[in-house]
Amino acid sequence: MEKQILHVDVNNAFLSWTAVDMLKKGSKIDIREIPSVIGGDESRRSGIVLAKSPKAKIFGISTGETLYQARMKCPELQVFPVNYQLYKENSNKLYQLLLQYTDKIERFSVDECFLDMTDCLLGDTLLNKANEINKRVKKELGFTVNVGVAHNKLLAKMASDFSKPDKVHTLFEEEIPTKMWQLPISELFMLGRKTIPKLYNMRIKTIGQLAKTDKQLMIKKFGKHGLMMWEYANGIDNSEVQYKYEKPKGVGNSTTLPMDVNDISKLEETLLALTEQVTYRLRRYNLLANVVNVQLRTKDFEDKSHQRKLPEATSNTKEIYALAKELLHEMYIKGTPIRLIGMRVDNLVEKDELQLSLFSHTDNEKQEKIDKVVDDLKQKYGYNSITRAGKLHSEDKIKLKDM
DNA sequence: TCTGGGGTCCTAGGACCC
């Protein structure tokens, strides 16, 4: 049976949510109505545009570019800081509203949801439901959304990306040639900056041209990815709305250093802070890690990473840090200026309580107890309430997210 | 000029085993 899918996408999410919050707190201006952006912190070398107002867009400002570039295009540009806690709250409000329509909701990102409405129409049309959601979000939550209406996820997502803001668009199969095929290939989901030049070389510029390219040729040239983009160009997508909560497959933390560092002991210090943060989150998920990965970025933006399996799955800070440190030492070339350091854990498995108590060594249990005491304090008083003595003086340099 | 951070998935090559 044909699926009935909606894709709900918050317009300029970070900026809209900031605007609503400011208005609620008595602000006289709505930053959605002026040239404005949400930007990172330039003093911490993360000064990029994360979201822009429609007026900022008119100046040619795009997401991901530097605040410096953005100001060159628009000197009167207003920049507001990020506030992830606020985004999470608004994301949850939207989710609660959408739950009134179906519980088959996939939270694709903080500001995007897929809804499988197949069993929830009750005689109404999918388009009516979309219009209702669009109006209710605006009225009850104060920000606007685009809603894409289609029979699969890909087409719903493409539809929600048509003209903005505050719009509802359909993209049914028979509308593909008129609504999607004339678009440039850069508009197609999963076609990024590396693939587009390759398609241009094949004289493929529009989604329609890609759709009509020989399928076998695409597979031969691009493998699995080739098949996927050919199917997407033809509106084919059989994936299901993943509405069941899934634990993460990996957990990571990285930081751009305030200045380039070529002293390995300074890198170690940061790596320990990152590891504590990552393992804390890992334990809160009740997961164990099998693989540890350390990433370095040089001042010239060259990325390097090393990873290694742990002897056995663990969430213990000391064990994971020991391996992370080993990886750092074997990959760091003395004297290289480092811009970014990151660590992540992968191949996560559920922690099986019984198995652990039966087979773990007493030393492990001791480590685990130490982690638990620290975790409980962090949960009660905030992530930064407890910190290692040796880390104190570097704390002002590395500001970690308060979990 | 200055370029975030958190994810998922895929590929390719080497090691090792049968």
Next chain:
DNA sequence: TCTGGGGTCCTAGGACCC
């Protein structure tokens, strides 16, 4: 002596998403 290929696991790196 000289020759094989399939399968799995591991690691490094890349592409893409928001």
